[in-house]
Amino acid sequence: MHSVICLFGAFIAAAVFHPGSCVQTVIGLYGETIEVPCNNGNNKPDGLIFTKWKYVKDDGSPGDLLIKQALKDEATVSATDGYKSRVSIAANSSLLITQGSLADQRVFTCMVVSLTNLQEYSVEVKVYKKPSSPVIKNKAKELENGKLTQLGECVVENANPPADLIWMKNNLPLVDDGKTIIITSTITKEPVTGLSSTSSSLQYTARKEDVESKFTCTAKHVTGPNQVSEAETFPIHYPTEKVSLQVVSQSPIREGDDVILKCQADGNPPPTSFNFNIKGKKVTVTDKDVYTLTSVTRADSGVYKCSLLDNDMMESTRNVTVSFLDVSLTPTGKVLKKLGENLVVALEKNASTEAKVTWTKDNRKLDKQPEFSTLTYSDAGLYVCDVSIEGIKNTLSFELTVEGVPKITSLTKHRSNDGKHKVLMCEAEGSPKPDVQWSVNGTNDETSYVNGKATYKLTVVPSKNLTVSCQVTNKLGYDTREISVFSLFEEETKKPEKNEDGAEQAKVIVGVVVGLFLAAALVGLIYWLYIKKTRQGSWKTGEKEAGTSEESKKLEENNHKADV
Structure with missing residues (x-):
């Protein structure tokens, strides 16, 4: 690290006057080799005779360090103090000082002598030392809400120049306001090494919300980067301001369940003992915060309370409802x-x-x-x-x-689709399920029974006209119904009908028509006899059978009208 500082004055050497000489500044690191440049390497003029390094002692007197002849490879160390074993010269004529310390913070001069000139280049050396990592010491065990308390002391050691310390809360810097925050910093120097240690104490007025706050200390130094201490948290003491009663149980609460009443307070440290009000009865629990209601019943429904031992007014209530x-x-x-x-x-x-x-x-x-x-x-x-x-x-x-006595609701018959069988259907109601008995044998019996309704099916091939009965029976009684079934062979000799019911209907119609004809003939016969009798009666009057022609004509007309 190099910088140049110009000092205005006069310098006289070898009868040569050099106005406006400039002093270069070099930064070295503590404990490492410090390289002091000679005119930034531009130090080998034509006719160079030798290069010499010297320095200003603590008492202000000049001191020689070494000299290097231009024609020789090795330099001659002329220092007799602590520099004797620590100085050497580099190929570019820079002065090398091993194990740099704060004692090396002084002005070193490089003198370059040639056949025609003599030049000197002064360099001021500063030595920096990075401080140790910051540590918070003498930490408070707890902080009290609203009370200014010594929180801790932040320390960094062995630095040059001294480090600056900054207190942080939740990564934000704390500012000394002289009331709720007071920060005091001190710097001490180690007498042997000359290195500095910085300490900073923090007095802080905590609040309840600081229970989660993280406090750190940051060290700032010219060597960088910033160093941050481990984060510290502190318990905050404050009195109870609120009590809360909780009902710990599955929801809903049912008869037979166990119910846990839990009392909590926001004080720190929290209270460990409480009073429970169980249906008007005070129960004190010590060193715990719960009370258990076992096998609750509907009678346990009601209002429950808990409070502090030393303050019954600081209480909380909950309503417990037992479901049934x-x-x-x-x-x-x-x-x-x-x-x-x-x-x-x-x-x-x-x-x-x-x-x-x-x-x-x-x-x-x-x-x-x-x-x-x-x-x-x-x-x-x-x-x-x-x-x-x-x-x-x-x-x-x-x-x-x-249950009910069986009753036949329907008994029907029809010809099968292929025309070769007669199918009888007997429908009945009853419960238990009725058994069926047919008066004739058949095949392919089918039965269904749903909601007290039974259907029975019987397929027969009657060779003659039959009267078939269906009887249904259960333990409560029975019912019977009959139906006429005509022979399939007799039907085949007649004109095929659609079914037997249709044939019977046709026979009834024919009988009615024939009856009407017979009735009409009978009426005609009676009327004819009546007319005949009337004519015979006229003959019995004793009148002449033959009248006038006019009377005979009128009589014929009347008879003609009567015949019509």
Whole structure:
């Protein structure tokens, strides 16, 4: 590190006057070799005889260090003090001083002598020493809220020039305001080495929020870069200002649960003992901050409190609600009823909050609670009721069976698609499922039973006209119905009809028409006899059979009208 400082004055050497001589400044590092340049290397003029280095002693007197003849390779050391073993000359005529120390902070002069001239170049040497890393010592064990307290002392050692120290909080510099922040710095010099140590003490007024604050000390020095101490945090003591009661339990709280009441205070150090108000009864806990309610019931619902031992006014309250759900259903289990009877379904519930109710029948959701004024077979099934509040659910159910005497609702017949069989269908209602008995044998019997309705199918090939009966039976009774079935062979000899029912209808129509013709003929016959009798009666009057021609003509006209 080099710089040039110009000193204005007069210098007389070898009868040569040199006005305006300049002094160059060189920075050396403590403990290392210091290189002092001679006119920045431009020091070998023509006719060079020798180069000489000298210095100014502490008492201001001149002292010689070494001389190097131009024609010799080695320099001759003339120093007799501490420089004797520490100085040498470089190829460019620079002075080399090993193990630099603060004692080397002085002016050194390079004298260059040639056949025609003599020149001197003065260089001032300064020696810098980087300080040790800053350390915070004598740290406070804790800080008190609102009280000015000695926080600590920051120290750096063995520096030249002395280092500057800056206190930081959360990476921001602290400024001495003479009241809440007071910073005092001192510099001491080690008598042997001459190196300086800097210490800085900090008095600080803490606040509660400083419990998380990080304090550091930064050392600034010309050798750079800045050095930062380890961060320090401090506990902040302050009295309790707020108490908080917490309910530690799963939500919602249900009957049978354990509930932990936890009391906390914001003081530092925090209180370790508390008073709990348990349903109007004071309970003191020591060296802990919790109280446990075991196997709570709905009667434990209410307001709970906790407070400081020495200040009941510093308290906190919480409302504890124990959830419960009581449900009863009428009827339950297996229910057996008769067709047409009524059934009353009653659901009673008692809950800590409004309960949600859902009904299903055979896993299908119902819109509302079932009502049965007149039971039908389709009402039978498994009914499930789910009643719930947050965290609690109860499920109740009943299985309804509706029984009734079997009754045939329909007995029909039709020809099969291929025209070779007769298919009989007997439909009935009843529960338990009715058994069927046909009066004729058949094949391919098929049976279905849904919601109390049974369908029985019988396929037959009648060789003659039959009257077939269907009888359905269960443990409660039976029912029978008959149907006429015509022979397939007899039908084939006649004009094929669409089905037997259609043929019978055609026969009825023909009978009606024939009856009408017979009735008309009978009326005509009666009328004819009446007219004939009337004519015979006129003959019985004793009048003449033959009248006038005019009377005979009129009589014929009347008879003609009567015939029409």
